Amino acid sequence: MVKLAVDSEKCVKCGTCSDICVAGIIEPGDVPHVSKENALVCMICGQCEAVCPQGALELVDPSLEGTMDNKIGDIGSSKQIGNYLRGRRSVRHYKNETVDRKVLEEVMDIVRYAPSAGNGQPVKWMIVHDPVKVKKVAGLTIDWIKNVINEAPPDQDFTGFNLLVEAWENGTDLVLRGAPHVVIAYAEQDENNPMSQFVSVDGVIALTHLDLALPSFGLGSCWAGGLFMALNQWPPLAEELELPEGHTFIGAMMVGYPQYQYHNIPKRNKAVVDWK
Structure with a gap:
């Protein structure tokens, strides 16, 4: 069963994790938490962990594996x-x-x-x-x-x-x-x-x-x-x-490994879009 670990020293009780929870199971309070019954409903999507600006949340499950650098950073223009x-x-x-x-x-x-x-x-x-x-x-x-x-x-x-x-x-x-x-x-x-x-x-x-x-x-x-x-x-x-x-x-x-490198962008059909 997945567990929601919260660092109470980092948590500022903003409630964002509760708002963004897809399953709606994170209960705000002194420390955000999930009841044992609701933990079974958790999708383990990590939205709560990803959205927390303080990095106060972590989903704990033996099947999960993170990355060396968990900060999103610049995605480019x-x-x-x-x-x-x-x-x-x-x-x-x-x-x-x-x-x-x-x-x-x-x-x-x-x-x-x-x-x-x-x-x-x-x-x-x-x-x-x-x-x-x-x-x-x-x-x-x-x-x-x-x-x-x-x-x-x-x-x-x-x-x-x-x-x-x-x-x-x-x-x-x-x-x-x-x-x-x-x-x-x-x-x-x-x-x-x-x-x-x-x-x-x-x-x-x-x-x-x-x-x-x-x-x-x-x-x-x-x-x-x-x-x-x-x-x-x-x-x-x-x-x-x-x-x-x-x-x-x-x-x-x-x-x-490609034998040839491409240097130009070819033409394509215009997008067919119906605005409603």
Whole structure:
């Protein structure tokens, strides 16, 4: 059970923690507190801990892990953030160089802060770090594509899939683009848990955090759509990746050092916005 620890010497009794509590369970007083009954309702979201200007609050739970520096600091100007987001590119050409596991661990330490429905934090990760295994995963994806083509009606158009197979057979990987690593998101799928309906969205949000965090480490990424289509439909892939029973794949991303650097921001369609 989570516990709300309050430093009474730092607390100025401003009541902000009580106001901001998502579950509405923090009771103000001489010292903010949560009753034992209400502690079970706590979402462990950390809003109270984050908002306290005095740093007087701390959520205590053995499952929680903080960061070395828990101060938010400067997030940059709107122009800086705007340029960064507009300049984000999918990387499909990678250096023949592996990324140190410690670097990827640093990245994942950021990604674990991605928001999720009800702060459920259901997303788990597989990192295929061995480039040889990455190539095997790409090959299994090609096997799935071939199976889809073979079992489909003869008049069905598989131009895109045929190009992938032809390239593979000629020594070019258009599935995972020769990326040295692949990061895969997965989660438990429990039909009896109403929050399970959100896991796919939670996974996409977490993968987007990964996508946006990587460039600050000099890394690039690309959403692995072909692999994702195959993951939940081709048992040999689930077996190779040892997907735990009762879990489902949510998405996948290629990761590595970019072979090329981008210098300009391309055009995009105008935003379609309906003002109400």
